[in-house]
Amino acid sequence: MDRTARGVRFLLVVPPLAGHVTPVRAVASVLSSxxxxxxxxxxxxxxxxxxxxxxxxxxxxxxxxLALRPPELRGFAALKYLWESYLVxxxxxxxxxxxxxxxxFAPDVVVVDQQAMAGALVAARCGVPWATSASTSTELADPLGSLPKVASWVSGLQAGLRARHGVLLGDLRFSPHLVLAFTTRALAGECRVAVPVSYVGPALPAVPGEWSLVDDRPLVVVTLGTSNAAAGTRFLAECVDALAGMPSVRGLVVDPSGELVSESVQLARWIPQPAVFSRASVVVCHGGHxxxxxxxxxxxxxxVAPIRDDQSMLAQQVVTASAGVRxxxxxxxxxxxxxxxxSAGxxxxxxxxxxxxxxxxxxxxEAATRLELLG
Structure with missing residues (x-):
């Protein structure tokens, strides 16, 4: 009997990061249904x-x-911290x-976020089929392809991981069975890595929430995500000043710290993003996937004002697709x-x-269907 007919056991291995859990959570809901x-x-x-x-x-x-990460880190220093002090x-x-x-749990399939490499290590060691959840598309673009010394350094860190845990598998970021990319070629471009990738598009929350506009002016939303409060203070303050000088629009700035003050710009510590964005004319953000x-x-x-990590590449994807400015x-x-x-308008x-x-x-x-085929 086809296992999709009787039900498959899926173990979802993720890091403790909201942005990486969000797409997998939507897929989990479909699988359960x-x-x-x-x-x-x-x-x-x-x-x-x-x-x-x-x-x-x-x-x-x-x-x-990740809020513990020094906010001033940029470039290679940020990459070094990410790998040496976080991922490994x-x-x-x-x-x-x-x-x-x-x-x-005895799963039939293990689904592994790219930043939770323990899932790949254990699945490979136990001989369980596994799929990669690529919550961001940047690794598929081979960002270190033009930086051979940095690429070799990352490969060395992975080799150490594999040796410590008794695994011969290759790159832990890419399953040889299935890579789910939560984007499309129209935005991310073609994959530059020889892996079995499926572009399934974003897996968004099923219930986006509700949001009421204050008035009929075009809405401009500013948000820097969930992990950039310490780094974003200056930029958010400049955004408030910018929007205060644009009386033809309604400005909404997400300020997790609650420190900003404005009489003309709406401030919020958190928003239901899909619901708010559906009403927006422009979104100003850091480039989180x-x-x-x-x-x-x-x-x-x-x-898009990228801060660190993969955000610069995502900003370039947006610009290349003529979907925004940087x-x-x-x-x-x-x-x-x-x-x-x-200009973004x-x-x-x-x-x-x-x-x-x-x-x-x-x-x-579509992501759930691909996983069912793997199971």
């Missing part, structure tokens, strides 16, 4: 706060809060818990931000083309 058994595995207690359903603990989430220690810390989860995709899923053009995060002043917002046709490509890709439903 189709009669499959789904369980989560990751560092606690952070993971239980992000998901519903059974959770197998894999280490302590306390040391792996996270993998080492998670392996025992993932191994226990595989033994207890979920934020970019949630805006473009509503055909909303972007102003700003220098560290240098942008109120006048620069105001000009970028005005001209990019709506490009944003709408990406929106159409997302709708055609299938999202969480």
């Amino acid at each position: 189709r009669g499959h058994s789904v369980a989560w595995c990751g560092p606690e207690p952070a993971l239980s706060a992000l998901v519903c359903g059974p959770v197998f603990p894999a280490g302590d989430s306390g040391p792996f809060d 220690p996270l993998a080492d810390a998670m392996v025992p818990g993932v191994a226990a989860a595989v033994a207890a 979920n934020t970019v995709c949630e805006a473009l899923s509503s055909g909303v053009p972007l102003v 700003l220098r995060f560290d240098r942008a002043k109120a006048g620069d931000i105001r000009e970028a917002i005005e 001209e990019c709506r046709p490009g944003a709408e083309r990406i929106c159409d490509s997302f709708a055609a890709a299938g999202g969480a439903e």
Whole structure:
């Protein structure tokens, strides 16, 4: 009997990061609705706060809060920190818990976020088919291809991981069975890595929430995501000044710290992004993959001010697709931000083309179908 007919057991291995859990959570909901058994595995207690359903603990989430990262890190310093102080220690810390989860849950398929390499290590060691969840598309573009020394350094760190855990597998970021890319070629371009990638488009929340506009003026939303509060103070303040000087628009700035003050710009510590973005005319953001995709899923053009990590490449994807404009995060002043917002409005046709490509890709439903075939 086809296992999709009787139900497949899926173990979802993720880091304690909301942006990486979000697309997998949408896929998990579809899998459950189709009669499959789904369980989560990751560092606690952070993971239980992000998901519903059974959770197998894999280490302590306390040391792996990205908010602890020094906010001034940029470029190679940020990459070095990410690998040496986060990804590799996270993998080492998670392996025992993932191994226990595989033994207890006996999954048919393991779904592994690219930043939770312990899942790849254990699945390969146990001979269980596994799929990569590429919550961001940048690794598929081979960003280190033109930096052979940096690429060799990353390969060496992975080799150390594999040796410590008795695995001969190649690159832990890419499953040889299936790589789910939560984007489309229209935005990300062609994959430059020889892996079995499926472009399924964004897997967005099924219930986006509600949001009421204050007035009829075009809405401009500014958000820097969930992990950039310390780094974003100056930029957000400049955005408030920029929007205060644009009386023809309604400005909304997400300020997690609650420190900003304005009489003319609306401030919020948190917003239901899909619902708010569906009402927006422009979104100003840092280039986080979920934020970019949630805006473009509503055909909303972007102003992208990348801070670190993969955000610079995502900003370039947005510009190349004519779906938005780019700003220098560290240098942008109120006048620069105001000009970028005005220019971004001209990019709506490009944003709408990406929106159409997302709708055609299938999202969480298509991702679930691909995983069923693997099972």
